[in-house]
Amino acid sequence: MCVLCGQDFVAQVHWTDRHIEDRARASGPAADPGEYQRDRRRDRVHRTVLTNEVLRHYGLRVEDWSGSKYVLRDRKGGTELIQHLGSLWPAAAKLAGRPLDPLDPGLREALSAAHDG
Amino acid sequence: MTVVTGFLGSGKTTLLGRVLSEPSMTNTAVLVNEFGEVGLDHHLLRRVDERTVLLGSGCVCCTTREDLVGALLELLDMDQRGKIPRLDRVVIETTGLADPAPILYTIFTDPVLQHHFSVDLVLTTVDAVNGHLHLDRNPESLKQVAAADKIVVTKTDIAESSTVRGLLPRLGTINPSARILEAAFGEVDVDELFRPGEMGSHAVPESPVAEPHELHDVGETHSVSVTFDGPIDWTAFGIWFSMLLHARGEDVLRVKGLLDVGEAGPIVLNGVQHIIHPPEHLDGWPDEDHDSRIIFITKRIRPEEILGSLDAFQKLLGARPVPRRTEHSVSLP
Numbered sequence: 041m042c043v044l045c046g047q048d049f050v051a052q053v054h055w056t057d058r059h060i061e062d063r064a065r066a067s068g069p070a071a072d073p074g075e076y077q078r079d080r081r082r083d084r085v086h087r088t089v090l091t092n093e094v095l096r097h098y099g100l101r102v103e104d105w106s107g108s109k110y111v112l113r114d115r116k117g118g119t120e121l122i123q124h125l126g127s128l129w130p131a132a133a134k135l136a137g138r139p140l141d142p143l144d145p146g147l148r149e150a151l152s153a154a155h156d157g
Numbered sequence: 158m159t160v161v162t163g164f165l166g167s168g169k170t171t172l173l174g175r176v177l178s179e180p181s182m183t184n185t186a187v188l189v190n191e192f193g194e195v196g197l198d199h200h201l202l203r204r205v206d207e208r209t210v211l212l213g214s215g216c217v218c219c220t221t222r223e224d225l226v227g228a229l230l231e232l233l234d235m236d237q238r239g240k241i242p243r244l245d246r247v248v249i250e251t252t253g254l255a256d257p258a259p260i261l262y263t264i265f266t267d268p269v270l271q272h273h274f275s276v277d278l279v280l281t282t283v284d285a286v287n288g289h290l291h292l293d294r295n296p297e298s299l300k301q302v303a304a305a306d307k308i309v310v311t312k313t314d315i316a317e318s319s320t321v322r323g324l325l326p327r328l329g330t331i332n333p334s335a336r337i338l339e340a341a342f343g344e345v346d347v348d349e350l351f352r353p354g355e356m357g358s359h360a361v362p363e364s365p366v367a368e369p370h371e372l373h374d375v376g377e378t379h380s381v382s383v384t385f386d387g388p389i390d391w392t393a394f395g396i397w398f399s400m401l402l403h404a405r406g407e408d409v410l411r412v413k414g415l416l417d418v419g420e421a422g423p424i425v426l427n428g429v430q431h432i433i434h435p436p437e438h439l440d441g442w443p444d445e446d447h448d449s450r451i452i453f454i455t456k457r458i459r460p461e462e463i464l465g466s467l468d469a470f471q472k473l474l475g476a477r478p479v480p481r482r483t484e485h486s487v488s489l490p
Contacts, residue, residue: 052266052268053435054399055395055433055434055435055436056392056395056396056399058435058436059391059424059436059438062438063438066438083392086392087392087395087396090390090392090393090396090473091396093472093473094396094400094473125395125396125399125400126399126403128399129399129400129403129404130403133403139403139404140400140403140404141400141401141404141405142397142400142401142404142466142470143401143404143405143458143462143463143465143466147469148465148466148468148469149469151469151470151472151473152468152469154472
């Protein structure tokens with residue numbers, strides 16, 4: 041990690057982040073670099089909103105941290121710094137004290153209730 | 158790069174020996190784990206000792222095969238220095254007991270290899286004579302079948318034709334997304350074998366093998382084919398699927414599909430256990446059918462659970478999951 045800007049030198053792009061990189065690459069070297077950043081930011085905001093819908097059931101929240109990482113928090117002040125969705129779930133399981141399973145009937149009910157309401 | 162896997166004695170080496178004698182395969186390098194009784198004669202043959210490095214998480218499929226990294230880097234080096242003729246393809250033959258997932262993981266995560274190699278095919282050989290026995294007794298062979306893009310049924314010359322007829326539907330039921338080919342004593346159409354999906358992409362699902370109902374269950378493994386009633390939100394799907402893989406990754410043997418994300422072309426999704434191929438955006442659909450289609454092959458997870466969970470996520474996904482009826486046609490060649 042760079043000590044000045046907190047940016048990791050990430051060699052590994054998680055598969056859920058790949059589409060942004062691909063889109064930037066497809067638009068070629070002449071493309072506006074600002075567009076890539078806006079696209080990326082938009083995607084991160086969208087992902088944060090959606091992820092929080094799921095995390096609510098476990099009393100957790102995730103926030104974008106200056107566009108480079110995400111901060112995951114529980115209600116007791118516990119925090120974890122995470123890089124992408126791949127590292128979110130283990131960190132969330134640690135904070136929640138139980139595994140987060142999309143097949144869990146409790147979560148399914150909570151999401152369906154939010155949908156109906 | 159092609160990964161050839163298959164249970165002990167299922168004819169991997171015989172098949173390779175046959176295939177490598179084709180002139181079109183001259184610029185192919187071969188990595189094998191062991192020199193078997195059937196000698197392979199090829200100028201780019203390398204032997205690698207299976208050396209695995211288990212990562213902190215302790216999950217078997219997320220292990221790095223250091224031997225493979227070393228061997229592939231060496232090949233790359235020789236190729237780029239011009240010491241060997243230009244490499245077209247690398248074939249990796251696994252041991253009979255190997256799980257193919259770590260090989261994929263190694264290639265997708267290595268900082269150098271991921272930019273130079275891509276896996277176009279996983280080929281699995283199944284012995285027509287002992288296939289049923291292997292599938293009954295060995296979870297490894299089940300994983301190998303589930304991981305396959307193409308399945309080659311070998312030894313059809315010495316097997317009873319009734320056994321072969323029984324085996325083909327069983328393989329199709331375990332892995333409806335794989336194409337099944339038959340080979341007697343390694344005799345197989347090389348072009349057909351190494352040609353990736355019609356799109357030049359590795360992950361276009363073939364139309365599922367004839368089964369009048371959409372939910373397939375073979376003992377503990379299940380497969381379900383799903384579509385959605387509209388375009389889905391790729392970010393939401395990423396959240397759902399990464400969560401599923403974290404919680405139940407070892408029970409998700411395979412996932413393969415095309416997803417309509419509201420753009421001109423679909424996203425190709427292909428995963429073996431935790432290991433997801435880099436998702437690919439296509440510029441257009443491969444055929445007339447522009448609906449999402451995705452096949453999940455699972456162990457211990459019932460199809461209703463997958464559908465129920467996707468249904469609960471429908472507000473985030475932006476579309477409702479619908480079990481997909483498979484066509485009554487057989488896509489066997």
